[in-house]
Structure formats: structure tokens, C-alpha cells
Amino acid sequence: PLLLNAWQRVLAEPVWQKRASEVLGALYSESLLDEDVFLQWFDARTRSDCAEVAAMRPFANWLATAEEE
Numbered sequence: 001p002l003l004l005n006a007w008q009r010v011l012a013e014p015v016w017q018k019r020a021s022e023v024l025g026a027l028y029s030e031s032l033l034d035e036d037v038f039l040q041w042f043d044a045r046t047r048s049d050c051a052e053v054a055a056m057r058p059f060a061n062w063l064a065t066a067e068e069e
Contacts, residue, residue, distance in 0.1 A: 003033070004041045008052045017055035024059040035063050 007023070010016050016023075027033040042060045045053045 001037065001041050003027075004038065008045075008056075011052035011055050014051070017051055020055035021059040021062070024056065025062075028063070039063060 011020055024033060024038070028035065028038075039060065042053075042056060
């Protein structure tokens with residue numbers, strides 16, 4: 001979660017919010033981001049309506065959907 005906490009801080013900058021899914025996808029495809037760890041971490045933050053969490057929602061939705069298939 002250290003990487004994810006750092007990434008959330010980076011996402012405070014709007015320029016990075018647009019690229020959140022792209023960066024998370026790259027980390028995931030390089031096996032630097034575990035899907036279970038990410039989904040647990042993200043689920044703990046879903047009650048937050050901050051822009052940083054909202055920027056990661058498309059990736060979280062994709063990951064949850066891909067996990068089901």
C-alpha cells in the first residue's frame with residue numbers, strides 16, 4: 001500500500017488525474033501492482049469523494065470486472 005498511498009498524493013495534481021488509469025494499468029501489467037491489494041486498498045477509500053479516488057475508479061472498475069471474467 002505504500003506505493004498506492006504515494007500515488008494518491010501524486011493524484012492531487014490534476015494533470016495526473018487524467019492519466020491515473022494509464023499509470024495504474026502499466027504498474028499492473030508489469031506485476032508491480034497486485035489486484036487484490038489494490039482492490040482492498042481502493043475499497044477502503046470508496047466512501048471518499050475526493051478527486052484522487054475518483055480518478056482511480058475506472059481502473060478499479062476494470063480490474064473488478066476483469067477479475068470476474
